[in-house]
Amino acid sequence: MSRQLIAGNWKMNGSLAANDTLVRAVAAGLAGARCDVAVCVPSPYLAQVQGLLSGNSLALGAQDVSLHEQGAYTGEVSAAMLKEFGVRYAIVGHSERRQYHGETDAAVADKAKAALAHGITPIVCVGETLADREAGRTADVVKRQMAAVIHTNGHCISEIVVAYEPVWAIGTGRTATPEQAQEVHALLRTQLHAATQHVERIRIxxxxxxxxxxxxxxxxxxxxxxxxxxxASLKPADFLQIVAAAR
Ligand code: 3PY
Structure with missing residues (x-):
């Protein structure tokens, strides 16, 4: 199994001054980290954070990517543009984008494909709502979301990162228990195993x-x-404690 990956999702937070303080504090605490570490920042700050990261081991990530190559898509940011700023990871299909921007399973799969085509690793988010969980539909929902990405990305599937994010645990302070999370991770691993001989490369x-x-x-x-x-990725001490807990 590859090293673990700890990726911060800043969401729509930050400012030039706050980013400077945060990135410097995180970078200064990374010596001896056993895992890979990334920060996924709002698009306007990619250039600033790219500059702050040069010479240290933190990787740069984006929080979304367009499924289109280029053209008349006001407000969208393409994978080629992200690549120019040294972006290594792009979150796709976060539940906040599925919920507030109507992103479908097919669109998420296409975004993963667009990222991969430009050498960016998509961090594909899947997860069930509270209603799904209470109705016993967790496995069906995450497998359906994952199947769309597998279907569209075929032989490249071993190049993705998956993030299991139960919707009921996002921004609510509630967390899945380790056992609940492990159960879903194991079923995703089994599903991915059926799709690729290189499942060991995929970090969940x-x-x-x-x-x-x-x-x-x-x-x-x-x-x-x-x-x-x-x-917790906005608080350097907390983020570094999580990094220290990773292997
Ligand atoms: C959270 O921790 O709330 C997240 O949504 C991480 O992406």
Whole structure:
């Protein structure tokens, strides 16, 4: 299994001054980190953070990518543009984008494909709502979301990162228990195994209120290969504690 990946998802937070302080503090605390570490920042700050990252081991990520190559798509940012700023990862299909921007499984799969075509690793988010979980539909929902990405990305599927983010654990302070998360990660691993001989390359992250207090127990699960971190990624001490808990 590859090293774990801890990726911060800043969401729509930050300013030139705050980013400067945050990135310098995180970078200064990374010596000895056993895992890979990335920060996924709002698009207007890509150039600034790219500059702050040069010479250290932090990788740069975006929070979305257009499924189109170029053209009349006002407000969209293409994978080629992200690549010019040294972007290594792009989150796709975060539940906030599925919920507030109507992103479908097919669109998420196409975004993953657009990222891969430009050498950017998509961090593909899947996860069930509370209603899905309570109705016993968790497995069906995450497998359907994953199947769309597998179908569209075929032989490239081993190049993606997956993030299991139960919607009911996002921005709510509720977290899946390590056992609940492990169960879903194991079923995603089985599904991916059926699609590629290189399943060992695919990192499956847990996201959804992972924080300094619960990270160690989650990251110790056999099928959890890292974390996609929301609020705690804006607090250098907390983010570094999560990094320290990773292997
Ligand atoms: C959260 O932790 O709330 C996230 O959405 C991470 O992507």
């Amino acid at each position: 992250l847990y996201g959804g209120s992972m924080n300094a207090a619960n990270a160690a127990a989650l990251l110790a699960q056999p099928d959890i290969d890292g974390g996609l971190i929301g609020g």
